Amino acid sequence: MSDLLSEKTPIRARHIRPGQGQAVEMKSGELLQIQTLQGKQVADFVAFTQGDTNEYLSTSVTRATNGNIVPQLGMTLYSNRRQGMFEIVEDTVGRHDMLYACCDPIRYENLGAPGHANCREALAEALESYGIGYDRIPSPINWFMNVSIQQRGELEIREPLAEKDDYVVLRALKDVIAAVSACPQDLVPTNGSNPTDLAVRVYRDEPLPPPPGKEDQQESAEYADAVPGPVAATNLTPRPARLRDTAEATVYRVERVDTGMPD
Amino acid sequence: MSDLLSEKTPIRARHIRPGQGQAVEMKSGELLQIQTLQGKQVADFVAFTQGDTNEYLSTSVTRATNGNIVPQLGMTLYSNRRQGMFEIVEDTVGRHDMLYACCDPIRYENLGAPGHANCREALAEALESYGIGYDRIPSPINWFMNVSIQQRGELEIREPLAEKDDYVVLRALKDVIAAVSACPQDLVPTNGSNPTDLAVRVYRDEPLPPPPGKEDQQESAEYADAVPGPVAATNLTPRPARLRDTAEATVYRVERVDTGMPD
Numbered sequence: 001m002s003d004l005l006s007e008k009t010p011i012r013a014r015h016i017r018p019g020q021g022q023a024v025e026m027k028s029g030e031l032l033q034i035q036t037l038q039g040k041q042v043a044d045f046v047a048f049t050q051g052d053t054n055e056y057l058s059t060s061v062t063r064a065t066n067g068n069i070v071p072q073l074g075m076t077l078y079s080n081r082r083q084g085m086f087e088i089v090e091d092t093v094g095r096h097d098m099l100y101a102c103c104d105p106i107r108y109e110n111l112g113a114p115g116h117a118n119c120r121e122a123l124a125e126a127l128e129s130y131g132i133g134y135d136r137i138p139s140p141i142n143w144f145m146n147v148s149i150q151q152r153g154e155l156e157i158r159e160p161l162a163e164k165d166d167y168v169v170l171r172a173l174k175d176v177i178a179a180v181s182a183c184p185q186d187l188v189p190t191n192g193s194n195p196t197d198l199a200v201r202v203y204r205d206e207p208l209p210p211p212p213g214k215e216d217q218q219e220s221a222e223y224a225d226a227v228p229g230p231v232a233a234t235n236l237t238p239r240p241a242r243l244r245d246t247a248e249a250t251v252y253r254v255e256r257v258d259t260g261m262p263d
Numbered sequence: 264m265s266d267l268l269s270e271k272t273p274i275r276a277r278h279i280r281p282g283q284g285q286a287v288e289m290k291s292g293e294l295l296q297i298q299t300l301q302g303k304q305v306a307d308f309v310a311f312t313q314g315d316t317n318e319y320l321s322t323s324v325t326r327a328t329n330g331n332i333v334p335q336l337g338m339t340l341y342s343n344r345r346q347g348m349f350e351i352v353e354d355t356v357g358r359h360d361m362l363y364a365c366c367d368p369i370r371y372e373n374l375g376a377p378g379h380a381n382c383r384e385a386l387a388e389a390l391e392s393y394g395i396g397y398d399r400i401p402s403p404i405n406w407f408m409n410v411s412i413q414q415r416g417e418l419e420i421r422e423p424l425a426e427k428d429d430y431v432v433l434r435a436l437k438d439v440i441a442a443v444s445a446c447p448q449d450l451v452p453t454n455g456s457n458p459t460d461l462a463v464r465v466y467r468d469e470p471l472p473p474p475p476g477k478e479d480q481q482e483s484a485e486y487a488d489a490v491p492g493p494v495a496a497t498n499l500t501p502r503p504a505r506l507r508d509t510a511e512a513t514v515y516r517v518e519r520v521d522t523g524m525p526d
Binding site: 140153 | 324327332345362367369403
């Protein structure tokens, strides 16, 4: 479990099955955790500004402003107005994509599977109540998607490096609507050829309660307005931060430091 | 001069100065030539479907459907509905970008040059009469932009490989509104640190007149409704197709073949 989140309880939680999308509202400063429950599952992610959905998370502005094509720890994610929308504050995988479009009906027609569930329609359905339709789904960030770039610019989709319970945590930098779909792609290795469920949780980013002086009294901070969804709001079993550095990805050990959180 | 275009006269032409944008309408089958007149000049390019501007050229769908991040000869450019909008039918450079966002006011603020001319506002101005504003400018294709990707995904902007009079030619696959801006970036090497002018010309893609039997009677096909803009409609001096294959780019020799054009 995340160092940032290990003593907190989510104020919103969603369980997302392959082919489904879910939208959550977040206030500036809140934290969004996106987790693959079985591993090797891609989460397509888009976001809009609350109350002004003409502003949206832009992968091209994010690439340009960061000078990098890979979403990674510490990176700010920018809107089409070049305003910060999120910061990546935790990442247990280190390998994600912001080059690919959502899978859509024609993608599956081309693969000989017309009528297949797809991320673009799932996100449009999740955002319908905000008046955001199919045409307005932006280029997503595809958390956990493992895309390799070859010598001549060729893209190759590989199995995700994400293992069971791996996750990213984003801090919202403004009030946003975030939407996530669990990619149902089972015809190519996008999801290890076996799409599985995601969990999405929103946490307040408040300072933890002061230490009570006794270790056994340190309990989870509970929020009065917590409205857990189908995902149990209890925290998952803590596991140590990992550190891998492979030819394919840098995986960061995430350590909570005093200066890393606002007072 | 292009083999495809060498015997034709443009039906529309635009001269674009750095920081300016121009929109042109094209019918399905027409050809769009985008040319750097002095070399090393980037052309930011966006497009929408005529009469239904919720459909637009999508770089992420184009990358995903082609499985490649580099626009190149023979590639189809797709819309956000995964419909073909253009085919790249000629390319004398072989090095372009579809990763970067347009430069915009905040980009120049960050570079210490507030108020600098920029592509995003130039394109929005060019598209204003179609009701397409600043927020709706999609991620562009940046013709002639030379972006290198490093080991960890870092992007590096280099001088364009395009030399004087280099160009691309796109065939429209549906009726479109295309808009081009001449990037005014003079603070980094995007345009060789010296932005210069572009020419944009639209040609009909009609079969050439049948050979008259005598070579000296083969003259340029003139179209009654040709309305040349500020760019002289006379063709530029023909130059031989080039062929380079470097570590950075593949440059194709373009040869007209009988099967390459509709009858």
